[in-house]
Each structure stands twice: as structure tokens, then as C-alpha cells.
Amino acid sequence: MRKFVLLFVLGIMFLFPFSASAQTDVSLYSVNVQLWPEYDQPSMLVIVDFKVAPMTPLPVDLTFRLPSDANLIAVAYQDESGDLLIAKFESPSGNENWQTFKMTIEQNVIYRFEYYQPLMFKGSERSFSYSWNQIYAVKKFSVNVLEPMDVVAFSMQPDYAVRESVNGLVVYETEEVKVDARKPYTLDLQYEKTSLTLTNPPQQQVQPAGPLDESTTGRVSLNNFLPYVIGGFGILFVVVGAVYYWRIGRTSFKRARRRNVNVEEETKTGTFCASCGSRAKTGDKFCRTCGAKL
Numbered sequence: 001m002r003k004f005v006l007l008f009v010l011g012i013m014f015l016f017p018f019s020a021s022a023q024t025d026v027s028l029y030s031v032n033v034q035l036w037p038e039y040d041q042p043s044m045l046v047i048v049d050f051k052v053a054p055m056t057p058l059p060v061d062l063t064f065r066l067p068s069d070a071n072l073i074a075v076a077y078q079d080e081s082g083d084l085l086i087a088k089f090e091s092p093s094g095n096e097n098w099q100t101f102k103m104t105i106e107q108n109v110i111y112r113f114e115y116y117q118p119l120m121f122k123g124s125e126r127s128f129s130y131s132w133n134q135i136y137a138v139k140k141f142s143v144n145v146l147e148p149m150d151v152v153a154f155s156m157q158p159d160y161a162v163r164e165s166v167n168g169l170v171v172y173e174t175e176e177v178k179v180d181a182r183k184p185y186t187l188d189l190q191y192e193k194t195s196l197t198l199t200n201p202p203q204q205q206v207q208p209a210g211p212l213d214e215s216t217t218g219r220v221s222l223n224n225f226l227p228y229v230i231g232g233f234g235i236l237f238v239v240v241g242a243v244y245y246w247r248i249g250r251t252s253f254k255r256a257r258r259r260n261v262n263v264e265e266e267t268k269t270g271t272f273c274a275s276c277g278s279r280a281k282t283g284d285k286f287c288r289t290c291g292a293k294l
Helices: 002-024 222-267
Strands: 028-037 044-052 060-067 071-078 084-086 098-105 111-117 120-122 125-132 138-146 151-157 162-166 169-173 177-179 185-193
Touching (some): 028 125, 028 185, 044 060, 044 125, 071 098, 098 111, 125 138, 138 185
Antiparallel strands (some): 028 044, 044 111, 060 098, 071 084, 071 111, 120 125, 125 185, 162 169
């Protein structure tokens, strides 16, 4: 019995290291890195598109390294229609040299992660060093670099293999190479610019051409109409008061008239006292003047 328990514990101990190491045996079929300097921020936008090897058992968790000064902004995958959807991942954590994050690969499609990294500025000159330093082997690895606006000098090492124009912008593409596991790939970039113009600047809020005040064309000021508003309310109060008092007076008149009618009806009768000749009221049996029986 003890031997069985010991063998079971040893099996568990051997199984977990094997499962952990199995993650590092995953290879990537293709990796394309896009470097967009000063695109929508005065920094480097790094876009990494990759696809795992066709026979990789899925799902699988992959861990990627990022520079310590990088800012991860997106982790996604591409669906059948080409749209990018948010992928499962864990937030980066690390130390002074690197930060790592884990993402879950559930389909054999293109996955992507994006991050910003600072550029080195020296007057009008810029420089940047990109390093692919991952634990996975890559069968097809390439880098595309988007030329910024107003560039007067541009160089990269290793040198570009293709220079083409995409939507009016110049794109440099390196030669496609194979990268072994745990073997870094480094690209150094230098260029000079004559301005701080971004390739795709963020949308600016519309600002007024001058200060907004009471004299601005098309602006309606309440102060101009305030006397008319006050006068209108005054007239309204007078009309409402007149109507109110008129209704009260009419009601009082109706009540007084009703009382007079009742008195007349009470005193109106055809019986007279035979003794003194006074008119009797309805229901009287004796004269109210002399007391004679009616």
C-alpha cells in the first residue's frame, strides 16, 4: 500500500513539470511585427500578429515578454470576417528588465497584441531598438516599419528588403527569416524629422475663433428680453387678479339675490287680518300685528 501511494505521488510530481514544459514546446508558424513610429503618439506603436503551428493542441496558454517600459494596450484575435475581438489574457507583471503576460489561444487563427514603447529623441533625430526575445521558435518572422511624416533621413539594421507605398505612406519590410526558440531578433531604427507631425493625429476638439460674449453673432442673450419677460408676467398677474375678483363678486351677487327671492316667497300670501288688515305670512294662524285669529 505504501509503495502504491509513493508511486502515485511521484507520478504527480513528474506530471506537473511535464505539463509546464509542454507549454514551452509550442512553436509559432508566423510572426509579423509592425513598427509605427510617431503614429498617433510621440512614441513607437508595436503591433505583433502571430499564428501558432497547425498541429498545436488547443487551447494553450502562451507567455510573451515585453520591455519593462512598454504599455500593453490590446490583446485580440481575428475572426472569420477579419474583425478583431478581445482575447483572453492576464495583465502584465514583471521586474526592472522585463514584464510578461499570458494569453489563451483557443483557435488556429491570427492573434495580436499591441503596445507603446518610448522613442529616443535627440533634437530632430530619433532612434529605436526592437527586440523579439521569446521562448518560442518561429518558422516565418518578418518586420514592417511605417515611415513617419516629414522624414529627411531613414535607416534600419538589418536593412529592409522591400520598400512600398501603402495608402500614400511608405512601408519598409524586412526579409522573412526563421527564428529559433530563445534566440533574440533585434532591429535598430534611426531617422530624422523636420517636424513633430504625427501620421494619424488624434481628433482635435473644435475651438471658437474668438471669445464668446453677448455681442457674438447668433448668440441670444436673456438680458435683452428680460424687461419684456417681466412686463408679460405683470400683465398676466393683473388679468388673473381681475378674473378672480370678478368671479367672487358674481358669486356674492347670486347669493344675495337668492336670499331676496326666498324672503319675497315667504312673505308673499293672500291672507289678511280681519281686524287690522295686515298681510299674513304663509303658515300663520294668528295675526303678527294684533294677535287676532286668522
